Amino acid sequence: MKPGVKGIAVNTFRESARNKMFYLLVFFGILFALSSKLVSFLTLGDAMKVLKDTGLAAINFFCVLIAIFTGINLVYKEIEKKTVFNILSKPVSRDEFIIGKFLGLALTMLTALGAMAVIFFVFVAFNGGGFDAKIALYFFMLFLELLVIVAVSLFFSSFTTPILSFIFTVSIYLIGQIIWTYNEFKGLVTVPLWRAFTQALYYLLPNLHKFNIKNEVVLGMAINPWSILYAVLYALAYVLALLAITILVFRRREFQ
Amino acid sequence: MKALEIKGLKKTFRSNFLLKKYNILKGIDLEVEKGEIYGFLGPNGAGKTTTIKCMLGLLIPDAGEILVDGQPAALATARRRIGFLPENPYFYDYLTARELLFFSAALFDLPAAEVRERVAALIHRVGLSGHEDLKLRKFSKGMIQRLGLAQALVNDPELLILDEPFSGLDPVGRKDLRTLILSLREAGKTIFFSSHILQDMELMVDRVGIILEGAIRRQGKLSELISRSTQYCEIVCDRISEKTLAQIQPNFACRDGQFIITLASDADVNLVVESIIHNSGRIVSVTPVKMTLEDIFFNEMAGGANKPPTSRSDGTGGPNRPATTGDRQ
Numbered sequence: 001m002k003p004g005v006k007g008i009a010v011n012t013f014r015e016s017a018r019n020k021m022f023y024l025l026v027f028f029g030i031l032f033a034l035s036s037k038l039v040s041f042l043t044l045g046d047a048m049k050v051l052k053d054t055g056l057a058a059i060n061f062f063c064v065l066i067a068i069f070t071g072i073n074l075v076y077k078e079i080e081k082k083t084v085f086n087i088l089s090k091p092v093s094r095d096e097f098i099i100g101k102f103l104g105l106a107l108t109m110l111t112a113l114g115a116m117a118v119i120f121f122v123f124v125a126f127n128g129g130g131f132d133a134k135i136a137l138y139f140f141m142l143f144l145e146l147l148v149i150v151a152v153s154l155f156f157s158s159f160t161t162p163i164l165s166f167i168f169t170v171s172i173y174l175i176g177q178i179i180w181t182y183n184e185f186k187g188l189v190t191v192p193l194w195r196a197f198t199q200a201l202y203y204l205l206p207n208l209h210k211f212n213i214k215n216e217v218v219l220g221m222a223i224n225p226w227s228i229l230y231a232v233l234y235a236l237a238y239v240l241a242l243l244a245i246t247i248l249v250f251r252r253r254e255f256q
Numbered sequence: 257m258k259a260l261e262i263k264g265l266k267k268t269f270r271s272n273f274l275l276k277k278y279n280i281l282k283g284i285d286l287e288v289e290k291g292e293i294y295g296f297l298g299p300n301g302a303g304k305t306t307t308i309k310c311m312l313g314l315l316i317p318d319a320g321e322i323l324v325d326g327q328p329a330a331l332a333t334a335r336r337r338i339g340f341l342p343e344n345p346y347f348y349d350y351l352t353a354r355e356l357l358f359f360s361a362a363l364f365d366l367p368a369a370e371v372r373e374r375v376a377a378l379i380h381r382v383g384l385s386g387h388e389d390l391k392l393r394k395f396s397k398g399m400i401q402r403l404g405l406a407q408a409l410v411n412d413p414e415l416l417i418l419d420e421p422f423s424g425l426d427p428v429g430r431k432d433l434r435t436l437i438l439s440l441r442e443a444g445k446t447i448f449f450s451s452h453i454l455q456d457m458e459l460m461v462d463r464v465g466i467i468l469e470g471a472i473r474r475q476g477k478l479s480e481l482i483s484r485s486t487q488y489c490e491i492v493c494d495r496i497s498e499k500t501l502a503q504i505q506p507n508f509a510c511r512d513g514q515f516i517i518t519l520a521s522d523a524d525v526n527l528v529v530e531s532i533i534h535n536s537g538r539i540v541s542v543t544p545v546k547m548t549l550e551d552i553f554f555n556e557m558a559g560g561a562n563k564p565p566t567s568r569s570d571g572t573g574g575p576n577r578p579a580t581t582g583d584r585q
Contacts, residue, residue, distance in 0.1 A: 003363065006362070011348070014350070014355075018350040081346050082346050083347060085314060085345075086347065086407065088313065088314055089335060090335055090360070091332040093332055254314070255314040256269070256315070
């Protein structure tokens with residue numbers, strides 16, 4: 001790894017790790033995951049399923065929040081506070097800067113998710129659930145999803161304000177969760193131009209449903225290994241493509 | 257080979273909405289020799305920072321060439337030889353001074369042992385010993401400026417680019433910075449710095465370039481610029497009657513019982529001095545006054561090198577009082 005990329009990645013991670021908001025979100029993620037025990041008391045049915053269902057949903061929610069809130073500020077703050085001058089005036093290319101930022105944030109997400117995951121595993125085991133490999137797979141898939149979200153927020157952060165980045169990233173996240181239903185409804189779109197447009201959006205926007213295996217994990221259903229492999233390749237391709245576009249945008253940026 | 261060469265540098269900015277063009281740099285040409293201190297002088301908005309940002313690849317020039325030690329400045333390898341202190345620097349406030357220097361060094365891929373040694377030495381050199389583990393959010397502006405200089409030196413650069421390095425420094429800080437810059441020149445480094453503080457510049461620079469409205473208006477060795485400029489001589493005398501003096505030299509001023517005669521050329525000086533002594537007058541002082549950098553600068557601002565120097569704004573009637581215009585008071 002190039003020294004510039006490594007230095008920026010480590011510093012980005014350090015920045016997140018010294019942010020109180022980061023700890024607050026991780027804390028609430030853990031708190032809500034653990035409070036799934038309360039929900040399981042109040043609900044009829046398999047308590048362990050409810051515990052897993054609500055616990056994983058809480059971890060998912062707070063990890064997505066961390067990814068969005070950290071990502072939208074990432075590049076913008078560097079430009080706004082002019083700290084980017086100190087980095088780009090050194091032998092660091094703009095490509096390395098973006099890659100370093102992405103890797104730093106990926107490391108941040110890995111740490112946040114790792115901390116929540118370890119506590120959740122212990123919690124499940126403590127409640128008689130034992131070690132469930134499918135939960136580990138769920139966290140892996142969630143991590144892939146977070147990488148896509150981080151890449152999206154980084155893309156917007158490279159050329160717009162945090163507020164707009166937040167709106168765009170949240171919109172894309174929400175659309176990404178339901179975009180898989182497009183194939184069910186595309187027959188309703190009859191105008192050719194409109195159909196071509198929606199079709200293009202379907203392929204351009206991230207299909208985050210590919211990373212969601214919660215039902216399989218909670219209900220103990222079989223997981224198709226090919227769908228996992230496909231999701232890995234999809235995340236890889238999407239992140240690389242988005243990083244390439246971010247780099248192209250960032251190369252043209254001027255720092256006045 | 258020059259330490260820095262800029263040829264025909266042009267830069268235009270566009271307003272966001274109307275796309276109106278603003279020509280910020282209109283063809284900058286300048287050369288910086290190795291081992292010299294080059295002062296880049298200009299008022300606010302003249303294009304100093306824009307030129308520097310083009311040198312460092314923070315702005316993309318419309319036209320022109322920038323070479324650092326013969327290499328295009330756009331290359332990352334060229335920036336390996338450069339140290340840069342931005343104007344009003346801002347650093348990550350969650351880091352300590354030591355962490356920032358380690359982070360800066362990490363971007364250069366220097367050996368770990370060398371980095372440790374260099375960071376410790378730099379902290380001492382810029383006067384931040386005892387504060388190295390303090391978070392930067394607790395640093396004063398002067399301390400940030402010192403740290404900015406330390407991070408600019410972390411790669412032991414051949415060329416140091418300082419954008420308004422004296423802004424925000426108290427007199428002690430300014431003196432320390434001057435001493436540091438001069439010691440760097442002694443060590444063979446090339447220093448390019450922009451400023452609009454003329455006094456600091458005049459004390460240090462070997463060569464100066466004056467930029468106005470995006471173009472270099474004057475460039476050269478400071479000693480040559482000053483000696484080539486118009487000089488005048490100020491004679492202060494007393495113990496002579498006003499009437500007698502008026503016969504020797506009709507234009508003079510009177511202040512605190514002493515007469516002040518301002519002459520345009522050295523040839524007149526001997527004659528006037530002899531005449532005063534001959535008439536039992538006493539010569540208090542004879543001061544040949546050279547143009548200062550400030551005079552040259554304001555001359556350029558006024559639009560021409562040959563115009564007489566303008567009056568000093570502080571009203572002290574100092575060296576840039578118009579020559580041969582001494583008047584009776």
